[in-house]
Amino acid sequence: MADPVTSKVLIHLATLTTDEDGRRNLLILFSIPIALVLLILMIFAYILASPLSFIAGFFTNPNEMAALQAFRAEHGDKVRLQTGAVILNGKYPMPAVGVITSPYGQRIHPVTGKLSFHTGIDIAPEWHSEIKSIANGQVVKVGIDNNYGNYILIKHDYPDETFYSFYAHLSKIFALPDQEIFTGDIIGLEGGDPELDPNPGTSTGHHLHFEIRTSRLSWSHTDPLPYLYTPKGSEEEGNSIEGTQNNH
16 A cells, blocks of 8 residues: 555646646656756767867866967968878878878787777878878867877768768867868878877877778777778788888
């Protein structure tokens, strides 16, 4: 048998469902927790879209935010980008000219010494080489991260596919958020030297960390090589694009 308090609650709920105003109040009553759950999920999705260390650095490292503010103050809201020569080995051109020193997939992390998954490829061009956008698109994020250093995320929206390209360990950035980008535009300069470059991130030497993502979420990474190289898979080609050094 229910106690008096429980009985009163049940009677009250039953009364609410007997008239239109009561049903409306009951709907509002149950909508509040659903809205709270959706809000929490949206916040969680936003956090996943950015490296967690960047979220932490946003609050703990004012120098990084000052660097971004200084960049915007110097360049304003628009930057006129130069277009560099492109090298086309596949569907999209290379973001930099250099040897791939660390491929996509499982590897021993060169800093921690532990087995981990490399979410992109490392390209080792000449120090401070020009980094170019691989396709037309729009900059969706420019940031500074403890792992990636200075980075740019660009959205490419084509009729047959939508994807994102990610460029990290940049010594300089020439693009701003929301800026329209064209294939071959020079968006920054390669960096990542822990001794000589500003905001190198976690790196043992200068290089470009490059990713392809299927969404702006950091875990949506996929192998970049099918985007940059034709799927011939010859032994000679494999030797020409992969090196033996791991930078990050």
